[in-house]
Every structure is written in C-alpha cells, then in structure tokens.
Amino acid sequence: MALMLTRRCNMRCGHCSVESGPDVRGEPTEAELFDRVRQAAASGVRAINLTGGEPMLRPWTALRLVRAARRLGVAPSRCAIVEDSPLGVDAANAAGMVAFGFARVTPPAVLSHARGGIFSSMAELPALLED
Numbered sequence: 001m002a003l004m005l006t007r008r009c010n011m012r013c014g015h016c017s018v019e020s021g022p023d024v025r026g027e028p029t030e031a032e033l034f035d036r037v038r039q040a041a042a043s044g045v046r047a048i049n050l051t052g053g054e055p056m057l058r059p060w061t062a063l064r065l066v067r068a069a070r071r072l073g074v075a076p077s078r079c080a081i082v083e084d085s086p087l088g089v090d091a092a093n094a095a096g097m098v099a100f101g102f103a104r105v106t107p108p109a110v111l112s113h114a115r116g117g118i119f120s121s122m123a124e125l126p127a128l129l130e131d
C-alpha cells in the first residue's frame with residue numbers, strides 16, 4: 001500500500017507526477033495517517049510504501065507510522081520509501097525501512113546507501129518493489 005504523508009516537497013521538478021512543491025498546502029493529519037495504517041494492517045496489508053512529495057519533511061510522523069505499523073504486524077523492513085536525498089536515505093536506514101534511491105536529478109553515487117536499489121525512471125520502480 002502506498003501512503004502519501006504530504007505533497008509538500010523542497011524540490012519543484014517539472015516532471016513531478018503528483019504536482020509536489022514547496023507551496024503545496026494541506027496534508028493528512030497524523031491521526032488520519034494512523035487510521036489508514038490500522039485499516040491496512042486489519043486488511044492484511046504487509047508492506048507499506050511511505051511516499052510524497054517529500055515524506056521526510058515529516059520525519060517524526062514517518063517514524064511514528066513505522067512504529068505503529070510494526071505494532072500492527074507490518075515490519076519496518078516491509079515499509080519502503082522513495083528518496084532522492086542522501087539525508088532521507090540515512091533517515092530511512094536508521095528507521096529500518098528500505099529506501100529506494102531516485103537518481104533522476106540526484107547523482108546515483110550519493111544514494112548508494114539506498115538498500116532497495118537506485119533507479120532513474122519511475123517506470124523502473126514497480127519491479128524494484130517486487131524484489
């Protein structure tokens with residue numbers, strides 16, 4: 001299941017498929033996100049993809065969601081996150097999540113610690129998530 005923490009992003013990419021950017025307003029509350037995680041776990045979902053925008057603009061929310069998911073039977077290692085910043089990959093690794101490094105603009109070398117792999121086109125992501 002994909003869970004969008006926010007559509008805000010520190011970048012403003014012309015190719016963005018979800019029209020993210022620094023000026024986007026409005027995002028789900030933490031209570032709403034926790035409710036989605038509870039519903040997903042109750043429905044048998046065993047993997048959650050935290051996405052955005054830039055999900056690490058809400059780092060503490062992301063960490064609390066991972067903890068909540070773990071309590072509900074979704075292991076942190078089954079929580080995936082797509083990242084294009086080295087610091088975001090660091091945060092994902094620290095939380096025990098699997099980061100997938102999006103190297104369309106970011107040089108691949110600075111995302112080399114993304115455990116899920118590195119990709120440069122969103123068309124490549126579904127195959128990586130299936131591994």
Ligand code: SF4
Pocket residue numbers: 009010011012013015016017018019020021052053054084
């Ligand atoms: S970094 Fe990603 S989410 Fe942010 S604007 Fe660019 S494509 Fe969209």
